[in-house]
Amino acid sequence: MEPVNLTQISEFLLLGISEKPELQPLIFGLFLSMYLVTVLGNLLIILAVSSDSNLHTPMYFFLSNLSLVDICFTSTTIPKMLGNIQTQSKVITYAGCITQMYFYTFFAVLDNFILTVMAYDRFVAICHPLHYTVIMNPQLCRLLVLVSSSMSALHSLLHSLMVLRLTFCSDLEIPHFFCELNQVVHIACSDTFLNSLMINCLTVLLGGGPLAGILYSYSRILSSICAIPSAQGKYKAFSTCASHLSVVSLFYGTSLGVYLSSAATQNSHSSATASVIYTVVTPMLNPFIYSLRNNDIKRALERL
Template identity: 65%
Template sequence: MGSMNETQISQFLLLGISEDPSLQPVLFGLFLAMYLVTVLGNLLIILITISDSHLHTPMYFFLSNLSFVDICFTSTTVPKMLMNLQSHCKFIIYRDCITQMLSFLFFSVLDISLLTIMAYDRYVAICHPLHYTVIMNPRLCVLMVLVFWIANILHISSQGFMVLQLSFCTELKINHFFCEMNQVLQLTCSENFVNVLIMYLLPMVLAAGSLIAILCSYYKILSCIGAISSAQGKYKAFSTCASHLSVVSLFYCTGISIYLSSVVTENTQTTARASVLYSVVTPMLNPFVYCLRNKDIKDAIKIIGTIPQDVSM
């Protein structure tokens, strides 16, 4: 097969999750609804945490950042998919494909980074409650988020530099609904094996490192909870990290299962459909998890809901 460099490639073909024309309107309506729920739900969390002074704490500062990243994370893939479904055109130009691939990777790693910070925050809150306000001071919280943003910018810049060195085969069909990195790299005809290997391994190492850090935090958290004598104290301590643990489990379980299924099965379209779980469904469910399981946010929503009535009186 021949190969093309960056200047010769015009576009990629996204095969999507279904080639049945009768399903296109249904898929468009479904993903549009999910996208709107994701954006509005996460915006609601951001607005609540900003407007309610009782939520100006490290945990909700990290939560608002996570909600912002989730909006960006979903926005890298769903709008383009909706455009393709509506126009029945599945092509994406080379520049947009590479930008989408790097943006999705950037926000997915940043999502994992914020979940790691939130795990550390819960560790300090439960295992060192008397020193929590000293350790998790506003300066440190902002610094941690800023460091992860800068680190991820450097990471994605290196990924971008390496992908621009690759050449691609003439068969430019992507068995996915967006330019997923593994699918794009499978199309390369480049002999630069080292660059391709690093691009594969770097996100895996970052994800594995974050997962290990989260597991270590929760190991210490469970040890501290186990040392609490009263059942009520154990429940109160565990309830403070239940929402975060639910989101972490949802994100990692779907991501790992989809990765393993892509290795086992050869049906890439099935993998593309399963990828909807972590790329679309998980960001949509995050606001529900935090709103339904978090008393502070539910109380803040009730207060906001009563403001118009108080004003009219």
């Protein structure tokens, strides 16, 4: 196949999770339900935190930001997928694909950074309780979110600009339900060595770095909890971290599982199906984890 000029490309084809027509109504209903639960659950967390003055603390400030990111994260992919199923079309424009890829990458990385910032917040609260209000002041909290957003935006912009330089063949089928960065790079006809190198380096840097920070924070937290003499004190300290630790385990566990399984199999549709876990299921479960394991959120939701 002959490469074509990038400016001549007008659209890609998203093959979705399954190409079987009889499964499309089931997939549509399932994803619509999960999307609505995700948006509603995270929106309730945001409303509960904003409406209850008792929750105007750094921990819940970061939680509301995490819920907002989760809503945006799923909104970059699911509505387009549902629209394609409804119209029985697989088309996404070239500009739409690049835009979707940018925002998907942006919110995925930002989600990672917010989880890291929340781990740091718990570290300060448990390991340095007397200095907590001084260290985690409102200015620092806003600065941490701003820096996280800026780094995520630069990361996504870099990948998008790297993709813009690629040329593509006449086969423009993406075996996924959204324009996933690796899949778009994979179907390019031109040399993708720099793109692959950039993807691998930034994944290690922006994925491994925050994960190392989270592990370090929780190692210090665990040491501090073990030093607490009373069992009640230990339980109270650990309960403030339990929800966040569950979300971190779910996010990183599913993400690593998907990428390891993708590396082990050549079936692109299997990879697309597996990616549903961290793109849809994880953001949907986060509000339940925080509301079920956090008495402050429960009370705020009841008042709301």
